[in-house]
Amino acid sequence: MGTRYKPTPEKLESLQDVDTALRNLGLLEREIEKIDADAQKEIGEIKAAAAKTGEPYRARIAETVAKIQAFADYNKTDLFKDKKSVDLTFGVFGYRKSTSISVKKSTVGLLEKLNLDKYIRTEKQPDKEAMKQMDDEALAQVDAVRKIKDDFFCESNREEVNKDLLKQVG
Numbered sequence: 001m002g003t004r005y006k007p008t009p010e011k012l013e014s015l016q017d018v019d020t021a022l023r024n025l026g027l028l029e030r031e032i033e034k035i036d037a038d039a040q041k042e043i044g045e046i047k048a049a050a051a052k053t054g055e056p057y058r059a060r061i062a063e064t065v066a067k068i069q070a071f072a073d074y075n076k077t078d079l080f081k082d083k084k085s086v087d088l089t090f091g092v093f094g095y096r097k098s099t100s101i102s103v104k105k106s107t108v109g110l111l112e113k114l115n116l117d118k119y120i121r122t123e124k125q126p127d128k129e130a131m132k133q134m135d136d137e138a139l140a141q142v143d144a145v146r147k148i149k150d151d152f153f154c155e156s157n158r159e160e161v162n163k164d165l166l167k168q169v170g
Contacts (some may be wrong), residue, residue, distance in 0.1 A: 023164065026156030068093050 012018050072079065072086075072093055079086055085094025111119050131139065136146055 022154060022156050023161055025154065026158050026161035027165075029156060029158070076132070 014022060072095075080095065083094070084096065108120060111117070126144070127157050130142060132146075134144075139146055
């Protein structure tokens with residue numbers, strides 16, 4: 001078995017090397033965006049074609065369900081005296097009890113006014129963005145701690161990369 005070598009990335013020796021690497025980064029990001037945009041376009045076209053192809057089937061499904069419901073409604077007293085559904089060889093149909101509550105914008109305020117807080121859902125969670133204003137001592141009192149770190153970043157200047165590409169083409 002041969003000796004394995006761990007590949008090492010190309011070493012950057014100067015700011016010019018880093019600038020060139022940032023330019024290359026911008027070019028790579030452009031290519032990914034183009035690939036993603038093309039894929040999204042194709043996905044959109046495929047979805048539109050599938051929706052169009054499936055249209056007659058969806059229409060027939062809705063029509064068939066409406067016919068079954070009309071049959072069930074017409075024969076409701078005979079079919080559903082003692083039961084909520086009818087089981088057949090190829091499926092089941094019937095009625096399900098469903099309950100929903102319709103509310104208005106004023107509902108929460110009225111519930112609060114009547115002290116019916118148990119009917120109000122609230123999600124409590126710390127606002128970490130606001131907590132950045134607290135000092136370290138106050139944070140410690142609430143079992144929180146400020147973490148500061150230097151996160152590395154690099155960004156390509158896409159405008160300059162595009163200008164450079166235009167210079168090379170022109």
